[in-house]
Amino acid sequence: MQFCLFSLLCFWKKKDKLAKQEREEIVKAVNNIRVKSLLFTGGEPSLYISDINQILAKLKNPKKIKVKITTNGGFARTQESAKRILCSFLRLNGVQLSYDKYHRQFLPFQNIGILYRVCKELNLTFSVIMAIQSPMDMVLVKQLRQIGKFQVKIINTLPMGSAKKNDTYYSYLGFNDGVLSGYCPRKNKISYWCGQGFSICCSLLTEGDDWRKYAHPTLEEHINSSFYKLLTKYNFRQLFKKLKVSTKGLLPEHSSPCVLCKYLFDKYYDKNVKC
Numbered sequence: 001m002q003f004c005l006f007s008l009l010c011f012w013k014k015k016d017k018l019a020k021q022e023r024e025e026i027v028k029a030v031n032n033i034r035v036k037s038l039l040f041t042g043g044e045p046s047l048y049i050s051d052i053n054q055i056l057a058k059l060k061n062p063k064k065i066k067v068k069i070t071t072n073g074g075f076a077r078t079q080e081s082a083k084r085i086l087c088s089f090l091r092l093n094g095v096q097l098s099y100d101k102y103h104r105q106f107l108p109f110q111n112i113g114i115l116y117r118v119c120k121e122l123n124l125t126f127s128v129i130m131a132i133q134s135p136m137d138m139v140l141v142k143q144l145r146q147i148g149k150f151q152v153k154i155i156n157t158l159p160m161g162s163a164k165k166n167d168t169y170y171s172y173l174g175f176n177d178g179v180l181s182g183y184c185p186r187k188n189k190i191s192y193w194c195g196q197g198f199s200i201c202c203s204l205l206t207e208g209d210d211w212r213k214y215a216h217p218t219l220e221e222h223i224n225s226s227f228y229k230l231l232t233k234y235n236f237r238q239l240f241k242k243l244k245v246s247t248k249g250l251l252p253e254h255s256s257p258c259v260l261c262k263y264l265f266d267k268y269y270d271k272n273v274k275c
């Protein structure tokens with residue numbers, strides 16, 4: 001396979017343990033393409049260190065790949081526990097802490113400072129990814145600034161998982177048609193979902209009951225799927241045209257690329273047209 005992808009993300013979701021065959025598929029994918037970075041994310045990667053190490057141990061060019069985790073930081077109760085966990089990974093270049101008003105209820109604030117300092121000591125990059133429900137939530141960024149200088153990436157909470165159940169996702173004031181000129185935000189990334197397979201999508205399409213339309217057991221199958229080709233070639237305006245779905249009546253919530261994308265593919269499949 002000769003594909004140049006920027007990142008491979010590994011998620012644990014439908015199943016909580018990667019099967020041996022899944023680990024082998026991930027290793028094969030990483031070794032056959034020019035992966036620049038590998039991100040292990042939630043669930044909570046610190047609970048799956050042995051699975052992650054089995055993957056890392058088989059990489060052909062480990063030094064060329066930046067390895068990161070996205071964590072809830074629960075293990076950083078003390079300097080010792082943070083160091084012990086981070087040093088248990090065969091390779092690690094950086095840590096991304098998932099922190100927002102939801103995580104705040106469970107994560108003691110001091111854990112963040114401990115994690116930040118231990119990352120510095122171990123020469124690992126440290127950043128925070130924060131999902132917001134409204135711009136008001138940005139007040140948390142100010143609190144984080146008391147700890148130190150690091151990147152805080154803000155994302156709007158999507159109507160999925162518990163945010164959907166509890167109605168706590170980001171609400172837009174009006175429809176921003178600029179979203180139609182954009183592409184899937186994961187265009188240069190591939191995700192592996194435990195129990196599902198490879199997909200460009202790490203969001204609303206793969207979390208739904210009809211995920212089989214959007215994920216494939218091997219990377220090759222996924223890259224050759226019409227779904228992957230459409231998402232990597234066309235922007236949303238072109239996709240609506242291509243799939244013969246009308247853009248009339250789009251709502252404020254469709255300002256989010258992923259909500260727009262879900263609407264598009266749901267409408268498309270409703271019409272029973274084969275992709």
Ligand code: SF4
Pocket residue numbers: 183184185186200201202203204205206231257258259261262
């Ligand atoms: S929902 Fe669509 S736009 Fe969002 S990550 Fe998935 S494929 Fe990309």
